[in-house]
Amino acid sequence: MISSSIRLKIQASKIETFESLVSQLVQDIHENEPGAHVYEVRRVIDEPLTYLYFMSFEDEESHARYLEAPYHTEMSPKAMECLDGDPIFEDLESFY
Numbered sequence: 001m002i003s004s005s006i007r008l009k010i011q012a013s014k015i016e017t018f019e020s021l022v023s024q025l026v027q028d029i030h031e032n033e034p035g036a037h038v039y040e041v042r043r044v045i046d047e048p049l050t051y052l053y054f055m056s057f058e059d060e061e062s063h064a065r066y067l068e069a070p071y072h073t074e075m076s077p078k079a080m081e082c083l084d085g086d087p088i089f090e091d092l093e094s095f096y
Helices: 012-032 060-068 070-080
Strands: 002-009 036-044 047-057 088-092
Touching: 002 060, 012 036, 012 047, 012 070, 047 060, 060 070
Parallel strands: none
Antiparallel strands: 002 047, 002 088, 036 047
């Protein structure tokens, strides 16, 4: 299993754009990526400009397919324009 998280801070003026882009991406992934066991994005309650992605893919092939999917490659540059600073990526592993 391939799992990771991403922490993003968004520019206040771009929240609506970011949330619209990500909402569509999550829907596309849930509809088209059977190897995506978890793909969720949440806003941090005490940090309303900060979002956390949690994703877990069945295997490297499923993860690569997601990275190359048109809905991901077209959305990513637009979402990156909404960021306030660099994203923080973390690879995760199961402990049980």
